Amino acid sequence: MNSMVKIISSVLFVLFLITGTASYGQETAQGKIEVRCDGDFCRFYIQDKRIYSYGLDTTTQVRFWRAIIKMSPDSGIMNAASNRLILYKMTAREYSRMSEPQKDSMRSSLRVLYMLPESEPVLFSSGKNNFYNVAGVMPTIDKGIRIFENENTDPFYAQAILLIESPGNKVGRSNVGALGSFQLMRGVAKNMGLVVNKNIDERRDFDKSAWAAAKLIRTICIPYANKILEDHHLAYDPSDLWYRLLILHVYHAGAGNVAKALDVMNPCEGNIDLIKELWQTRAGAFGMASQNYSQVVLANLIELDELIRLTGKDIKVIEPEGKVTGSLTPTLPEGGN
Numbered sequence: 001m002n003s004m005v006k007i008i009s010s011v012l013f014v015l016f017l018i019t020g021t022a023s024y025g026q027e028t029a030q031g032k033i034e035v036r037c038d039g040d041f042c043r044f045y046i047q048d049k050r051i052y053s054y055g056l057d058t059t060t061q062v063r064f065w066r067a068i069i070k071m072s073p074d075s076g077i078m079n080a081a082s083n084r085l086i087l088y089k090m091t092a093r094e095y096s097r098m099s100e101p102q103k104d105s106m107r108s109s110l111r112v113l114y115m116l117p118e119s120e121p122v123l124f125s126s127g128k129n130n131f132y133n134v135a136g137v138m139p140t141i142d143k144g145i146r147i148f149e150n151e152n153t154d155p156f157y158a159q160a161i162l163l164i165e166s167p168g169n170k171v172g173r174s175n176v177g178a179l180g181s182f183q184l185m186r187g188v189a190k191n192m193g194l195v196v197n198k199n200i201d202e203r204r205d206f207d208k209s210a211w212a213a214a215k216l217i218r219t220i221c222i223p224y225a226n227k228i229l230e231d232h233h234l235a236y237d238p239s240d241l242w243y244r245l246l247i248l249h250v251y252h253a254g255a256g257n258v259a260k261a262l263d264v265m266n267p268c269e270g271n272i273d274l275i276k277e278l279w280q281t282r283a284g285a286f287g288m289a290s291q292n293y294s295q296v297v298l299a300n301l302i303e304l305d306e307l308i309r310l311t312g313k314d315i316k317v318i319e320p321e322g323k324v325t326g327s328l329t330p331t332l333p334e335g336g337n
Contacts, residue, residue, distance in 0.1 A: 065299035071127025081121035151214035163300040182213035224255035234270035260284040
């Protein structure tokens with residue numbers, strides 16, 4: 001009887017990952033997939049179907065970022081600042097040649113066309129495909145996932161951070177001093193146990209940087225995020241997608257700034273709506289860059305799914321505990337802009 005239950009559960013899990021319509025637990029449609037590259041199964045990725053079942057791929061913010069990360073810097077998008085609604089696409093040269101009065105007139109016309117309030121800021125955002133490079137970072141994801149798993153840290157975070165912090169395996173220093181594949185600040189890296197001095201900077205070492213990032217998430221980000229949620233009397237499950245995205249906000253903005261944002265929001269329930277409201281909230285140093293962080297994560301995760309769907313020769317679905325439940329050809333959801 002128990003064997004039959006296990007078989008049925010495994011079948012339901014595979015059906016969910018294939019179709020996204022089956023029910024498995026509390027909608028925990030997440031797990032590891034193994035993708036064949038050139039003859040052998042060689043790369044692991046984390047897949048979370050709730051991105052699609054929650055409709056996050058259809059939000060104006062994620063649609064905007066999917067467009068931006070695929071556009072070259074010589075193109076751009078006029079967009080509404082509050083929700084990133086795409087209003088108009090044009091070249092960067094066209095925009096730069098406009099006078100300020102012409103730009104103001106264009107913004108006013110777009111507000112009228114899209115029935116936006118006069119107070120709505122309209123921005124021009126340039127394409128960023130010179131920075132974001134999903135295909136380029138894919139080879140490092142498998143390695144990051146293994147290190148995070150060895151450190152007993154949810155490997156979802158390794159994949160998400162690598163996609164947006166070191167696309168194309170770029171490990172340069174940011175304008176605020178963060179360095180390495182996981183963009184660790186000097187002080188944080190040293191606190192996590194890395195050697196950082198004038199002669200050695202272990203943030204440049206992928207394995208050590210991944211180890212430090214896993215430790216940071218496990219020992220700092222997660223405990224502080226849990227305290228923030230408990231202070232607001234919010235129930236949570238570490239496997240929930242909204243919880244994972246909140247942890248990423250803490251990783252990027254710091255627990256103090258996320259706490260200030262939630263104090264402003266004063267949410268009544270922990271769910272994906274909390275993340276959507278966080279996209280609209282400013283508090284302390286939690287500004288537009290902080291709001292954008294999980295939006296960019298979601299956009300890149302969808303692009304990763306799309307790339308696997310288009311190029312993956314075969315995919316094995318792995319249950320969360322690591323047991324292979326079946327083999328299938330790519331059936332990941334198609335996403336639009």
